[in-house]
Amino acid sequence: MSRFLFVVPPLTGHLNPAVGVAAELTARGHRVAWACVEPELVERLAGPAAGTVFACGAAPRGERPADLRGPQALKFLWEWYLLPLAEAMAPGVRAAVEAFRPQAVVADQQAFAGALVAERLGLPWATSATTSAELTDPLAGLPKVGEWLDGRLAELRSAIGDPAGTADPRFSPHLVLAFSTPELAGEARPGVRWVGPSITSRPCGSDFPWEWLDGGRATVLVTLGTANTDVGGRFLEVCRSALRERADRVQGVIVDPGGALEPGSDDKDVLVLPHVPQLALLARLERRGGAVVCHAGHNSVCEALWHGVPLVVAPIRDDQPVVAGQVADAGAGVRVRFGRVTVRQLGAAIDSVLDEPGHRAAAGRIRTAFRAAGGSTAAATHLEDLAGEFG
Template identity: 80%
Template sequence: MSRFLFVVPPLVGHINPTVGVAAELTARGHRVAWVCAEPELVGRLAGPEAPVFGCGGALAGERPADLRGPEALRFLWEWYLLPLAEAMAPGVRAAVEEFRPDVVVADQQAFAGAFTAERLDLPWATSATTSAEFTDPLAGLPKVREWLDERLAALRTAIGDPRATGDPRFSPRLVLAFSTPELAGPADGVRWVGPSITARPAPSGFPWEWLDSGRATVLVTLGTANTDVGGRFLDVCRAALRERSDRVRAVIVDPGGTLEPDADDKEVLVVPSVPQLALLERGVDAVVCHAGHNTVCEALWHGIPLVVAPIRDDQPVVAGQVVAAGAGVRVRFGRVTAQKLGAALDAVLHEPGYRRAAGRIRTAFRAAGGASAAADHLDELARESG
């Protein structure tokens, strides 16, 4: 029996893929624990019995909603990722000393896990819950790259091993990528395990009877972290979908309540949350989303083509992967009109090439092994490390 400590940021999209891996390891007789700045979030996603060590690093404040491109990328690092690592480090070290793991599994954006394992000479694996880093998003931005290298070096001196030189986003022993080359493209030194799709608690009360088997179903969602910027886009989606109400029924997820309610709207259902996996399994014909890695992978796991409207962070890269794979159409989040959104939606619903490409990725995803394959690699790393 081995012990595995998962170090994760307090972000749903980074915790969800590892929940199934942890469950698989536990089923094999191993011990698993977590470190997160929001222990209750891990408990909600992994189950109330999941042992979780708290640490610093809870998100504070808001970033400017209009940041895009290199400015948004630098702001993500400066405002969130680097301070997150500094804040998490004491709690991660305390958890390691108490739990005494054989392997640390560090999320690619939770550098405190990688640096702490490095400092204590523990084997560690990278949990790459997005494939965007494999394409080097800083290529072509030498000043940002230089700035980031300096900041990471200073962070390593403070909480890692100053003698080490590796990138904390990529373990030298094991990088688990929750995608496949059919979507993400080739990358060296990566173990492609595909999405880790596992059952999770679903909100009750969804009106399943509202769905119409005679019309196509479209799901519109911007994930859990974009409620501050999504109002205009969701309104455009609603307008485009109303124009197609004779052949489409739509579900729009609006957790922030940004859309004005319309009691007379019988064809577009606006709800604060949905049982997303159950809904995709039930039969969604297209997904309109922000190109978040989790949402994209869950849609393609079911062979569903997409309309992607990336907002920030890794989303432009993931959107590019969807388009390059032929599984969807990209629109501009801040400028798309109802006419252009509708045209993109018509394409993925009615042009068979998009569904065929989504089906190819679905086949590759399911053959990759998911949580079981990831657990196999972690098992092997633990055995190799003695």
């Protein structure tokens, strides 16, 4: 049996797909370990089967201005988070490799230290592409931005990797696992293995008021993920108002972990909670014909479409505009402007995804493609092949 080291950033949306793959590898008798700057997050998401979790430095502490968008937001993400994260993780990743002695490293596409350390030590490594945004070259129309990124990656390689190496740490020459399919993401660069979402069961908890849901009305889930609590207040208020106006036929469930919304008097129509059992709720929306309003985070979008649930997407930053474009181009949802959408515009978008059959049909086609791609089972097989080829 083989040993696999997963190198991941401390981001829930990047960890969840890897957790499913690691669980599948463990079930097949392989050994799995993790390297992350927040070991407790891995342990919480992976549960008792997490295996050994190696701590790797500390996460960068930089608060991104809420109004940053476009190239400036991308520059901030790289200079103040991704590149410092790689430098902070590199010594710990190397120590984890030396202690665990894996046959292969599985490096998240935003955990550059995993790829560069593996390359330096002569280990095969796979890219875990937990967002498909970069697989279709979104910077093709911004050549200067692409040149700047290439230069920063070259500097990073000189600092922590093999100066003689040539591989882009975002794209392994051995194996790129993409947790999507062309039906959503479009065609990508050669060599990508489309495995579809890695959906695995997560603890559901017992505190969600399932009895509150009205079987005679459609349910709309509103979520902005775990990393956008600082900018979501206005948008969530717009969502609540739009849902209230449709209370005769719609119930809303709004996820508000940061407490951005003031308490309302509409408990029978709009439920505001700090967290929800998302997969279980999506399964209900699949059966009952609901919809999702979200920020176009890759994980949120793929989990909704895994269940054939259409979306209203309001991208905020990072890869979200690209993913939102994928949803709209595929016909599986409607895109709105996060910072400027009005109650009327958002209400019209919700009506569209609930009432126009084309959106639900497109979401159903993607669901079929996702489930046929194999998910964590297919990803684990590709990793076994990689370890066997170089073992």
